[in-house]
Amino acid sequence: ILNVEQSPQSLHVQEGDSTNFTCSFPSSNFYALHWYRWETAKSPEALFVMTLNGDEKKKGRISATLNTKEGYSYLYIKGSQPEDSATYLCAFTTDSWGKLQFGAGTQVVVTP
């Protein structure tokens, strides 16, 4: 079983502050790295799907980077807002069938 590790498990951020957290994954047999946002009482929603080493993706105030050689990805939230409160999941695609190996998530709480 390939392990996807996310850290920290949770973090509290003041509104307006920026933050980042990590996803590490096995660097061998890499296909793609996904980031999802999972808000309470909702379905997980995709933020980014990254496939190439050095990929950087951005959606509004949220961005992500990918290093496939060393097996890590960072997710950044700039100027955190209360609506950014959610659990952020990363998932590693182990093969071409799109099956996802998920990390346990980083729970972000943004306080006003």
Next chain:
Amino acid sequence: SQTIHQWPATLVQPVGSPLSLECTVEGTSNPNLYWYRQAAGRGLQLLFYSVGIGQISSEVPQNLSASRPQDRQFILSSKKLLLSDSGFYLCAWTPMVLTDRVWAEAFFGQGTRLTVV
């Protein structure tokens, strides 16, 4: 647009009782379908996936089974539930487009909270 429906939202079942969770996808054809489970304090774990009608692959040995009787219908079942089957179950789909399959994002249902008592 594509939508995914999953039901029921919550379920409390006694140990030894049967289980049937249903998931349907609308607005697309030939999707890849998946069942994931989140046990308490753990991440999402892939249970089953399907690339076509009647084609089911199991990722982990368990007390559960899956079936795909129609192209856009995916069912998770058990004949006799165990306490360890409690958890949050999510159905998901990805597009069946060969060149994009590797990096296609997954779309999730709303989930079913199953408590086995």
